[in-house]
Amino acid sequence: MVFGEFDSTTSTNKKINNMYRQYKTNQQCWDEVTNEIIKSKEREKICLQMFGQKNLIGLTKEQRDLFWKSI
Numbered sequence: 001m002v003f004g005e006f007d008s009t010t011s012t013n014k015k016i017n018n019m020y021r022q023y024k025t026n027q028q029c030w031d032e033v034t035n036e037i038i039k040s041k042e043r044e045k046i047c048l049q050m051f052g053q054k055n056l057i058g059l060t061k062e063q064r065d066l067f068w069k070s071i
Helices: 011-021 026-051 061-070
Strands: none
Touching: 026 061
16 A cells, blocks of 8 residues: 555544544534524523423423423
8 A cells, every 4th residue: 555545444544534424514513503593592482481481490300301392
């Protein structure tokens, strides 16, 4: 094998190939962040409607379970 050639069967090269497959553009990353913010605001709205507060802090386990089942 010449220096610089890749043997696709080695674990190092598999890791490198996986890194390239996981690469995302800046726009894709911002889209994911934006989608998570939207989901978070929707969950907050549901929590406000159900329990009159923005988060699950202070709720019983049963109330939290009810919240997660409703989503």
